[in-house]
Amino acid sequence: MSDTALRNSPDRVWPAEGITRVPAWIYSDPDIFAKEMAVFHYGKTWNYVGLVCEVPEPNSFKRAWVGERPVIITRDAEGEIHVVENRCAHRGSLLCWKNRGTAKDLTCPYHHWSYNLKGDLMGLPFLRGVQGKGGMSRDFDKSRNGLSKLRVAIRGGTIWASYSDDVPPLEDYLGPEILMRLDRLVSRRPLRLLGHSRQMVESNWKLYWENSRDPYHATLMHPFLSTFGILRTDGDYHSVPLQEGRHEYTYSQYDPELRNKASEASKQIKSINTDLQMKDKEVVSSVIDEFQDGMMGAFQVFPTILVQQYFNCLVIRHVIPKGPGAHELAWTYFGFADDDETLNTLRLKQSNLVGPAGFVSLEDSEVLSLMQPVVESYPDSVQVLEMGGHGTEAQSTMMTETLIRAFYQFYRREMDL
Amino acid sequence: MLTDGVESAGSTGIKAAELRDFYEEIAACLDAEALREFPAFFTADARYQIISRENHDDGLEHATMYCLGRDMIEDRVMATVEAALYQPRSLRHFISGVRVTGGDDGEVNAEANFLIIESLLEQEPQILMVGRYLDRVVREEGALKLRERSCVYDNYRIRTTLVIPV
Numbered sequence: 001m002s003d004t005a006l007r008n009s010p011d012r013v014w015p016a017e018g019i020t021r022v023p024a025w026i027y028s029d030p031d032i033f034a035k036e037m038a039v040f041h042y043g044k045t046w047n048y049v050g051l052v053c054e055v056p057e058p059n060s061f062k063r064a065w066v067g068e069r070p071v072i073i074t075r076d077a078e079g080e081i082h083v084v085e086n087r088c089a090h091r092g093s094l095l096c097w098k099n100r101g102t103a104k105d106l107t108c109p110y111h112h113w114s115y116n117l118k119g120d121l122m123g124l125p126f127l128r129g130v131q132g133k134g135g136m137s138r139d140f141d142k143s144r145n146g147l148s149k150l151r152v153a154i155r156g157g158t159i160w161a162s163y164s165d166d167v168p169p170l171e172d173y174l175g176p177e178i179l180m181r182l183d184r185l186v187s188r189r190p191l192r193l194l195g196h197s198r199q200m201v202e203s204n205w206k207l208y209w210e211n212s213r214d215p216y217h218a219t220l221m222h223p224f225l226s227t228f229g230i231l232r233t234d235g236d237y238h239s240v241p242l243q244e245g246r247h248e249y250t251y252s253q254y255d256p257e258l259r260n261k262a263s264e265a266s267k268q269i270k271s272i273n274t275d276l277q278m279k280d281k282e283v284v285s286s287v288i289d290e291f292q293d294g295m296m297g298a299f300q301v302f303p304t305i306l307v308q309q310y311f312n313c314l315v316i317r318h319v320i321p322k323g324p325g326a327h328e329l330a331w332t333y334f335g336f337a338d339d340d341e342t343l344n345t346l347r348l349k350q351s352n353l354v355g356p357a358g359f360v361s362l363e364d365s366e367v368l369s370l371m372q373p374v375v376e377s378y379p380d381s382v383q384v385l386e387m388g389g390h391g392t393e394a395q396s397t398m399m400t401e402t403l404i405r406a407f408y409q410f411y412r413r414e415m416d417l
Numbered sequence: 418m419l420t421d422g423v424e425s426a427g428s429t430g431i432k433a434a435e436l437r438d439f440y441e442e443i444a445a446c447l448d449a450e451a452l453r454e455f456p457a458f459f460t461a462d463a464r465y466q467i468i469s470r471e472n473h474d475d476g477l478e479h480a481t482m483y484c485l486g487r488d489m490i491e492d493r494v495m496a497t498v499e500a501a502l503y504q505p506r507s508l509r510h511f512i513s514g515v516r517v518t519g520g521d522d523g524e525v526n527a528e529a530n531f532l533i534i535e536s537l538l539e540q541e542p543q544i545l546m547v548g549r550y551l552d553r554v555v556r557e558e559g560a561l562k563l564r565e566r567s568c569v570y571d572n573y574r575i576r577t578t579l580v581i582p583v
Contacts, residue, residue: 099471100475193477194477194478194479195468195469195471195472195475195477195478195479195480196469196471196472196477196479197469197479197481197575198469198471198573198574198575199574199575199576199577199578199579200574200575200576200577201577202577221502222502223499223500223501223502224496224500224501227499227500228500276495276499276500278492278495278496279488279489279491279492280485280486280488280489280492283489283492328574333479344478345485348478348479348480348483348485349483349485349489351479351480351483352482352483352484352489352493355481356481356575356578356579357467357481357482357575357578357579357580359496359500359501362501362503362578362579362580363501363502363503365577365578366502366503366504366577366578367502369577369578370504
């Protein structure tokens with residue numbers, strides 16, 4: 001992308017108040033969106049693309065996304081994992097049409113250019129033409145016309161890709177706090193893929209990104225959380241920005257008695273109705289404390305995923321931008337290869353909590369899809385972010401917007417806004 | 418033994434025509450958002466799930482909505498009615514191609530196509546979901562009940578949110 005395209009329009013000036021205000025044009029301006037993709041997803045970041053168990057054996061492949069670009073995760077005959085663009089080097093047509101599968105090579109349906117699973121061009125029909133006529137020029141070099149290859153990093157059961165040669169190694173990019181939390185969920189034992197749920201949300205990707213940094217809304221907009229005592233404003237809760245706002249984590253210590261406690265805070269929430277009881281309590285309680293730390297929490301790895309544990313439901317939310325006004329939320333649910341039937345069933349049951357039909361998540365896509373037309377109609381309006389003060393420090397409360405402010409501190413610096 | 422196009426299966430005496438009426442009743446209940454009446458269409462040990470074709474075809478177990486037992490169906494209904502926030506909507510189910518595909522031991526296997534159109538405020542009606550029901554149906558005290566219903570949706574993605582059972 002040219003420097004001209006990366007320069008911000010002179011009209012795009014961040015409000016003087018700084019990170020306690022967010023201008024609405026960042027959610028709809030196509031130039032801002034194009035710059036975000038160039039600076040973030042195609043820039044110096046590591047993008048989550050999938051799980052190792054999605055390409056379980058040599059010669060398997062799975063389609064995935066980096067920003068708006070379709071890519072393919074492959075495992076070659078020797079077992080090594082690669083990420084290549086799903087774009088034929090010849091004319092740019094979509095190379096791989098199947099969602100996943102096994103193959104010894106990838107052949108473009110258009111002109112049958114054929115690549116091995118490392119992405120190298122192996123052959124093309126009529127290289128020397130027919131009957132001495134046509135064909136590629138003599139100096140055409142197959143070794144320089146392979147698929148575009150991304151850098152790949154593997155951590156435990158997760159696969160990451162980057163367009164950048166300068167991005168630090170994945171471990172440094174994630175940092176020790178995220179690494180510890182990621183390893184807890186994906187690195188101790190081989191993973192088992194339980195499946196995906198996907199939803200199209202017609203809102204800018206950052207509205208979702210902020211939403212999962214916003215504990216303030218959680219007990220208000222998701223009545224299920226406080227009704228069934230999973231999370232309450234008076235429970236133990238921590239919001240911790242990392243790496244100058246790039247990543248973050250939140251966690252709470254699950255308190256099985258929380259439901260029965262009335263407090264000043266619980267009375268402020270209109271939605272609490274203590275008469276309601278789930279008949280099947282396995283969906284809303286910690287039956288098996290598999291990590292033996294009583295912790296529930298989530299963390300964000302910029303710019304692609306939120307990793308979340310609700311009891312025994314382990315899930316990665318992948319935010320895939322689809323232009324300024326939409327994003328796909330791809331939810332990948334997983335367990336461990338050696339899970340027994342009891343634990344596996346618990347994971348499936350508790351996956352009712354989060355997803356496109358999640359008891360504690362369905363409101364998010366509802367509110368954000370209704371919010372997008374509003375922010376588009378008022379591009380010069382500003383949002384207010386003063387819950388928990390004006391700073392970006394870690395806070396031990398849900399009543400804070402510190403994580404969103406920390407994100408915009410990072411965002412403004414990277415985007416030069 | 419599964420046989421396509423069987424008009425009634427085994428000793429159950431359940432015929433496609435009766436199934437059609439049964440399915441239309443379930444659809445009418447959902448269209449009317451009479452969710453509290455929905456669990457009564459199931460047996461106590463029923464399994465109800467709404468699963469993507471992507472997962473179903475790959476043999477993956479995760480379902481976007483997953484209920485093991487009628488208790489979980491009742492919980493889903495209660496949570497939706499009492500503790501879910503969603504924009505007002507009208508849903509219309511269109512069910513076709515009801516077929517008995519086999520059965521034994523007092524239950525029939527049946528399939529049908531479904532199409533659900535969703536209408537939201539200030540927007541044109543849109544296809545919410547299209548797919549097929551894969552069912553096991555039994556007769557309990559004279560009335561048909563679902564022992565299993567897998568709603569396998571063809572959509573690659575859910576449109577915004579899935580709130581009401583399919």
